[in-house]
Amino acid sequence: MESLDGLTFADLEAELSAGEVNPIHAKALFNRLHRKLLTGTLAEDSDLPPPVLRWLKQEGAPNRCRIEPSANRSSADGYTRKYLLRLSDGAEVESVLMGFPGRFTACLSSQVGCAMGCVFCATGQMGFSRHLKAGEIVAQAQHVARALRESHSDSIRNIVMMGMGEPLHNFEPLMDALEILTDTRGLNIGPARVAISTVGHLPGIQKLARHPAQYSLAVSLHGASDEERGKLVPINQRWPLADLLDACREYSALKRARVFFAWTLIAGQNDSDDHAHRLSALLRGMDAHVNLIPLNPTEDFFGRPPDEFRVRAFQKIIFESGLPCTVRQRRGIDVAAGCGQLKSERIYRNGSPSNKIG
Ligand code: SAH
Numbered sequence: 001m002e003s004l005d006g007l008t009f010a011d012l013e014a015e016l017s018a019g020e021v022n023p024i025h026a027k028a029l030f031n032r033l034h035r036k037l038l039t040g041t042l043a044e045d046s047d048l049p050p051p052v053l054r055w056l057k058q059e060g061a062p063n064r065c066r067i068e069p070s071a072n073r074s075s076a077d078g079y080t081r082k083y084l085l086r087l088s089d090g091a092e093v094e095s096v097l098m099g100f101p102g103r104f105t106a107c108l109s110s111q112v113g114c115a116m117g118c119v120f121c122a123t124g125q126m127g128f129s130r131h132l133k134a135g136e137i138v139a140q141a142q143h144v145a146r147a148l149r150e151s152h153s154d155s156i157r158n159i160v161m162m163g164m165g166e167p168l169h170n171f172e173p174l175m176d177a178l179e180i181l182t183d184t185r186g187l188n189i190g191p192a193r194v195a196i197s198t199v200g201h202l203p204g205i206q207k208l209a210r211h212p213a214q215y216s217l218a219v220s221l222h223g224a225s226d227e228e229r230g231k232l233v234p235i236n237q238r239w240p241l242a243d244l245l246d247a248c249r250e251y252s253a254l255k256r257a258r259v260f261f262a263w264t265l266i267a268g269q270n271d272s273d274d275h276a277h278r279l280s281a282l283l284r285g286m287d288a289h290v291n292l293i294p295l296n297p298t299e300d301f302f303g304r305p306p307d308e309f310r311v312r313a314f315q316k317i318i319f320e321s322g323l324p325c326t327v328r329q330r331r332g333i334d335v336a337a338g339c340g341q342l343k344s345e346r347i348y349r350n351g352s353p354s355n356k357i358g
Pocket residue numbers: 120121122161162163164165166167197198199218219220262263264293294295296297298339340341
């Protein structure tokens with residue numbers, strides 16, 4: 001059963017109605033859950049109307065999502081904090097708070113582990129345990145938002161689904177969670193400020209293209225031919241490049257939106273001038289933006305990031321082909337070591353005391 005935190009506003013109204021409580025009270029309850037970010041059962045909250053309190057105490061009424069901090073660590077640079085959160089079954093996921101100039105971004109997980117098996121990724125190396133429920137995705141954001149409110153009296157502005165797991169492999173719960181997080185009656189994150197990063201889950205991209213919400217889409221490529229990509233991203237065998245790019249073009253056309261492409265740079269494997277030329281050729285004619293991420297070394301992958309000079313040379317070729325291209329430095333590499341995915345946009349140059357977390 002879905003937790004109270006994982007019910008969209010409409011679901012909450014429906015649940016109240018089913019429990020013979022006037023659905024008008026959904027607003028008060030939603031406000032306490034997602035705007036005031038209250039913890040606990042809420043069943044003793046004397047500001048809630050008595051019928052709601054009675055409903056919350058009833059057997060069979062949805063419970064709060066239980067999520068306990070089991071550790072948190074700030075990066076040495078002070079702009080990233082990683083939270084390890086324990087779910088009700090003991091499984092643990094990571095959420096990350098990142099401070100950028102003028103804004104804070106939460107990076108959330110969508111699954112415990114991941115079934116996609118990308119060879120350089122720490123989560124892929126763990127294998128797949130289970131999908132997260134909508135409430136478990138929402139609860140991560142609530143946790144990070146509470147911490148940020150306490151430390152900085154500030155709120156999250158952006159959400160990136162770049163933590164553990166493949167978000168589009170867990171489509172419906174993800175859509176419910178994002179509906180809740182973008183609800184203006186709750187945390188009120190602008191939909192355009194939500195980025196969904198996918199390994200290239202083809203059916204998921206097709207569904208997202210037809211979904212009414214305008215989230216931004218990032219597709220992880222890492223290789224410009226099936227052969228090269230398949231070595232890093234095994235799921236390429238199932239959803240080959242040509243089909244993936246067709247789905248991206250369709251997404252871009254239906255949504256009238258730019259698609260972001262991530263390319264993890266691995267020295268000697270996909271960082272040559274030739275790779276950069278072939279990547280530009282692949283994306284020619286598309287409304288695309290390329291994000292380069294120098295590899296964050298992980299335990300089971302024998303690879304290293306290219307040096308700064310190679311990264312810049314690669315970026316220059318993409319640029320000169322007419323595509324916007326950003327280098328994302330590995331974010332808080334010291335705290336991120338277990339995750340292998342945490343990165344940032346030139347954080348050392350852009351950092352300022354106001355968004356320092358640690
Ligand atoms: N499953 C989704 C989202 C989570 S991974 C996806 O693959 O897109 C988020 C991003 O981190 C992806 O672009 C992924 O390729 C990248 N990534 C994973 N492990 C990495 C590592 N060790 N070094 C650098 N980037 C990594």
